[in-house]
Amino acid sequence: MRLASLKQGRDGQLVVVSKDRKSMALAAEIAPTLQAALDDWDAVAPRLQALSDDLDAGRVDAKPFDETACASPLPRAYQWADGSAYVNHVELVRKARGAEVPASFWEDPLMYQGGSDSFLAPYEPIQMADDAWGIDFEAEIAIITGDVPMGVSVEDAGRYIRLVVLVNDVSLRNLIPGELAKGFGFFQSKPSSAFSPLALTLDELNAHWRDNKMHLPLLSFLNDAPFGKPNAGQDMTFDFAQLVAHAAKSRPLAAGTIIGSGTVSNKLDGGPGKPIAEGGAGYSCIAEIRMIEKIQSGAMKTPFMTFGDRIRIEMRDDDGQSLFGTINQSVVKYGNA
Amino acid sequence: MRLASLKQGRDGQLVVVSKDRKSMALAAEIAPTLQAALDDWDAVAPRLQALSDDLDAGRVDAKPFDETACASPLPRAYQWADGSAYVNHVELVRKARGAEVPASFWEDPLMYQGGSDSFLAPYEPIQMADDAWGIDFEAEIAIITGDVPMGVSVEDAGRYIRLVVLVNDVSLRNLIPGELAKGFGFFQSKPSSAFSPLALTLDELNAHWRDNKMHLPLLSFLNDAPFGKPNAGQDMTFDFAQLVAHAAKSRPLAAGTIIGSGTVSNKLDGGPGKPIAEGGAGYSCIAEIRMIEKIQSGAMKTPFMTFGDRIRIEMRDDDGQSLFGTINQSVVKYGNA
Numbered sequence: 140m141r142l143a144s145l146k147q148g149r150d151g152q153l154v155v156v157s158k159d160r161k162s163m164a165l166a167a168e169i170a171p172t173l174q175a176a177l178d179d180w181d182a183v184a185p186r187l188q189a190l191s192d193d194l195d196a197g198r199v200d201a202k203p204f205d206e207t208a209c210a211s212p213l214p215r216a217y218q219w220a221d222g223s224a225y226v227n228h229v230e231l232v233r234k235a236r237g238a239e240v241p242a243s244f245w246e247d248p249l250m251y252q253g254g255s256d257s258f259l260a261p262y263e264p265i266q267m268a269d270d271a272w273g274i275d276f277e278a279e280i281a282i283i284t285g286d287v288p289m290g291v292s293v294e295d296a297g298r299y300i301r302l303v304v305l306v307n308d309v310s311l312r313n314l315i316p317g318e319l320a321k322g323f324g325f326f327q328s329k330p331s332s333a334f335s336p337l338a339l340t341l342d343e344l345n346a347h348w349r350d351n352k353m354h355l356p357l358l359s360f361l362n363d364a365p366f367g368k369p370n371a372g373q374d375m376t377f378d379f380a381q382l383v384a385h386a387a388k389s390r391p392l393a394a395g396t397i398i399g400s401g402t403v404s405n406k407l408d409g410g411p412g413k414p415i416a417e418g419g420a421g422y423s424c425i426a427e428i429r430m431i432e433k434i435q436s437g438a439m440k441t442p443f444m445t446f447g448d449r450i451r452i453e454m455r456d457d458d459g460q461s462l463f464g465t466i467n468q469s470v471v472k473y474g475n476a
Numbered sequence: 477m478r479l480a481s482l483k484q485g486r487d488g489q490l491v492v493v494s495k496d497r498k499s500m501a502l503a504a505e506i507a508p509t510l511q512a513a514l515d516d517w518d519a520v521a522p523r524l525q526a527l528s529d530d531l532d533a534g535r536v537d538a539k540p541f542d543e544t545a546c547a548s549p550l551p552r553a554y555q556w557a558d559g560s561a562y563v564n565h566v567e568l569v570r571k572a573r574g575a576e577v578p579a580s581f582w583e584d585p586l587m588y589q590g591g592s593d594s595f596l597a598p599y600e601p602i603q604m605a606d607d608a609w610g611i612d613f614e615a616e617i618a619i620i621t622g623d624v625p626m627g628v629s630v631e632d633a634g635r636y637i638r639l640v641v642l643v644n645d646v647s648l649r650n651l652i653p654g655e656l657a658k659g660f661g662f663f664q665s666k667p668s669s670a671f672s673p674l675a676l677t678l679d680e681l682n683a684h685w686r687d688n689k690m691h692l693p694l695l696s697f698l699n700d701a702p703f704g705k706p707n708a709g710q711d712m713t714f715d716f717a718q719l720v721a722h723a724a725k726s727r728p729l730a731a732g733t734i735i736g737s738g739t740v741s742n743k744l745d746g747g748p749g750k751p752i753a754e755g756g757a758g759y760s761c762i763a764e765i766r767m768i769e770k771i772q773s774g775a776m777k778t779p780f781m782t783f784g785d786r787i788r789i790e791m792r793d794d795d796g797q798s799l800f801g802t803i804n805q806s807v808v809k810y811g812n813a
Contacts (some may be wrong), residue, residue, distance in 0.1 A: 149515060149730075163583070178486060215730055217552045217593035220663070251660040252589040256554035256730035267726065268627050289810060290605050311726060321581070323588040324661020326557070330726040389604065389648060389667040393552055393593035394488075473626060 140184075140191045142166075142302065143464075144173050144210045146260060151210040154357045155191045156337060160464065162201035165193045167325060173212050173338065177394040180285050180301060186339075206464040211258040211334035212304055213283070217393050219255035219332065220386050221279070221308060222248050223401035224377040231404070231411055235430035248377040248385045251324050253308070255397065259333035261427045261466045265309055265444075266473040267330070273312030274444040274470055278423035278452045280371050281306045281399040282379050283338060287392035296383035297351045299392075303344065305335035305357070305463045306399055307452055312426055312443060333398075335453070336464030344462075351378035352456075355462075357403045359423055360451040361444075367421035369405035369412070371454075402427070444470045477521075477528045477676045479503075479639065480801075481510050481547045483597060488547040492528045493674060497801065499538035503533045510549050510675065514731040515783055517622050517638060521677075543801040548595040548671035549641055550620070555728050556592035556669065557618070557723050558645060559585050560738035561714040565764060568741070568748055572767035583720045585714040588661050590645070592734070596670035598801065601808040602646055602781075604667070610649030611781040615696045615760035616787045617708050618643045618736040619716050620675060624729035633720035635723045635731075636687045640681065642672035642694070643736055644789055649763055649780055671734075672790070673801030680801075688715035690791075692799075695739045696760055697788040698781075704758035706742035706749070708791075739764070781807045 143163070144151025150172040154163040169186045170176035176183045194200045201301065230240045257263065267274055270283045283302040289300070293439055314328035347354050354372030358365070377385070382398050405412050411431050413419025422428045429439035444450070452466040479624070480500070483490025487509040491500040506523045507513035513520045521747045530536045541707045560566055566586065596602065604611055620639040651665035684691050691709030695702070714722070719735050742749050748768050750756025759765045766776035781787070789803040 157682060191521075215554045217554060218591060220591075233494050241658075241792070247658075249658055249660050250663050252591055252663060254555060254589055254727060255592075256733055257728050267627070272726070314726070317657050321578075321584075321586055322656050322661075323560070323586050324659075326587050326723070327587055327725045331728075386663070388664045389651070391668075396593055423560070442703070 140188055141343060142173060142187070142212060143204070143206070143258050143336050144212050144214060144443070145208050146210045149215060150174055151214045153189055154204070154429060155194055156419040157194050157201065157203050161204060162194065163204040164190055164199045164201055166190060174395050177285065177301060180394065193218070206336035207262045209336040209464070210260045212302070212338035213334070213395060214258055214263050214398065216255040216258070216395055216397050218396040219253040220250055220396065221251045221399035221401060222377060222382040222385070224248060224375050225401055225404040226376040227374050227406050228402045228404035231427055231430045235433045245376060248382055250382065250385055253329055253332065256290045257331045259331045261333055261336045261464065262468070263333060264469050264471040265347070268473040270445045270470070272314050275310045275312050275425045276359065276444070276450040276452070277308040277310055277402045278317070278357050278367060279306040279308055279399045279402060280353045280357065281334070281397050284383060284392055284394065284396045284398065286394045287383060287387045287396065289387055289389065289391045291384055291387045293380050293384045296387070299383060300341065300351070300379060302338040302340060303353060304338045305452055305454060305466060307450065307466045307468060308399060309333070310424070317468070327443045333466050333468055335466055337462070339463065351380040355454050356420070356472065357423060358455065359421070361425070361447055363451070365415045365421065367423045368415060369403050369423060371400065371403045373401065374405050393408040420440055446470055446472050477525055478680060479510060479524070479549060480543070480673050481549050481551060482545050486552060487511055490621040491541070492524055492531055493541050494531050494538065497798070500541040501527055501536045501538055502764050503527060510685060511732050512621050514620065514638060514719065517731065527617045543673035544599045546673040546801070547597045549639070549675035550671070550732060550734065551595055553592040553595070553732050553734050555658055555733040556590040556736070557587055557733065558590050558736035558738060559587045559719040559722070561585060561712050561719060562738055562741040563713040564743050565739045565741035568764055570765045572770045573587060582713060584720055586738070587719065587722055590666055590669065594668045596668045596805070598670055598673045598803045599805070600670060601806050603808055603810040605810040607782045607807070612647045612762045613696065613781070613787040613789070614645040614647055614739045615694050615704060616645055616739060617690045617694065618671070618734050621720060621731065621733045622731055623731045623733065624720060624724045624733065626724055626726065626728045627679065628721055628724045630717050630721045633724070634717035636720060637678065637688070637716060638643050639675040639677060640653045640685070640690060642789055642791060642803060643676045644670045644803045644805060645736060645785065647672070647761070654766045670805055672803055674799070678801065682687055688717040692791050694760060695758070695790050695792065696758070700788070702752045702758065704760045705752060706740050706757040706760060708740045710736065711738065711742050749791045772784050783809050
């Protein structure tokens, strides 16, 4: 199934989208919002699936689907926990400042608690008061869970995954060092994230979803130029089952919990990757290319985003179909949107 | 007004409680849940106030109020951001390990993003798999906001405060050092928090609420023995308006955001406080007395909580009225509740 939330009120209006992403059917009679569907998934999902089948068979009154009318699938959520499962990304950031990656980072996932009360819509501008804060995108995969019991095992955790989405985990790089130095993790340096228009059930992903990972390139375009296409199935040190189990060690996770992969990042021949222009898979954030520039030349050259810049993030199927729709955001000065 | 949420479904059932805390009126016809009330506060609050007035005047069908039937006022929330506004607490923790408090800690609030998807009810046991994790309570004040615009000034922030509650910010002390060393802040070391049965509007607090602080002793009882009674209005380096403005620097805060004060902690004659048994104001967490024991004798003596231990937290008015009701939790082994 392909689910989306049209902008409406605080929680959106749940719709089921056709396989060709061209039409949709309102799901209001089954569940008014995606959160309501997740709250009662076992009863609701079969009815949404039936509506989806009817839509694809032309048996319901379909309306045109316009992904620019979408909010994030969960416009606000009860939990957004973001992992950093591509340790290559962490290693690069550390290497650039001459620090080693502790051995534990390969065994115990990094994860931070993000703000989940005010997500941006996929086509909504990133409003920021000051571009001196170092505005960066982070292209990621995320999953949305059902109710997960406390202490769930890695073996069991995968079956609580209900939906897959893409994320732009907007980051304010120049606020991060000061904030992390205080020891309490990110807060102001992680403003509102945006999610892809579509949330997909695992069966939609066919063989691209296996081993609790998403095995396709994640495409980022900065100001319309290809910037990253790393394969999300490669170099993911911790899979989503491990991330769910990590999050649930000392508390249950409520239905609608969103867990992110962290910035998708591929190695190249065991070392750091290359830009797309040089034949590499590129990067899923600006910070990473800056680290490589620093390692290679001593100076960071690529600037962070400034007002007027645009980031597009999507993932394409073998036949070119945009699986989740596009996250498409410009950066604008706060108050000028 | 005094609002509470009876346990029902995922979000509770909103009730208005009488001034003597003995009776209540269902608010279902006005707003089914506290979150729904906060989502539309300007329209809903006057109607809840009218119901409250009718209840106190004996003009409505009242039912007996039983705080043990309550969920936390927001059984799940879209945001729980916890400050550490009593820098005395931070100073003690640092002093015990021989570290100074950076000067910036007195100017820029510490705040972490907490999990908000699965709060405990005020009388619900703290279930934990292993008491070797160092189970501790933290008695705090918290406020619940309306919609706060990004970049709100400290001067304006206070007027977005809708309600005041008490919190037990359960902490797993022995998981904290490893987690903070990874640099991403708390996650597993901060399991589900519990909130007081009652959430109060500011007008209920009379002169005890001023300067965006709560000016009354916060009472903690560990296994029924008085453990802490520090005054929440003293030694609060950052008031709630400052905490709200800090949280909203780079993103808006959605209605129903909960912002905590951090562990309430008083100095005594400019130095660390004394236990209640020695004539002091005591402590709002076990970690703090352990720090003082370490500073004074070289060894921490008071153990963290173990299975069977109980913590009670409340705040009393001048005439002995328990303002917010009681947080009353035992620690039990996970699965044995």
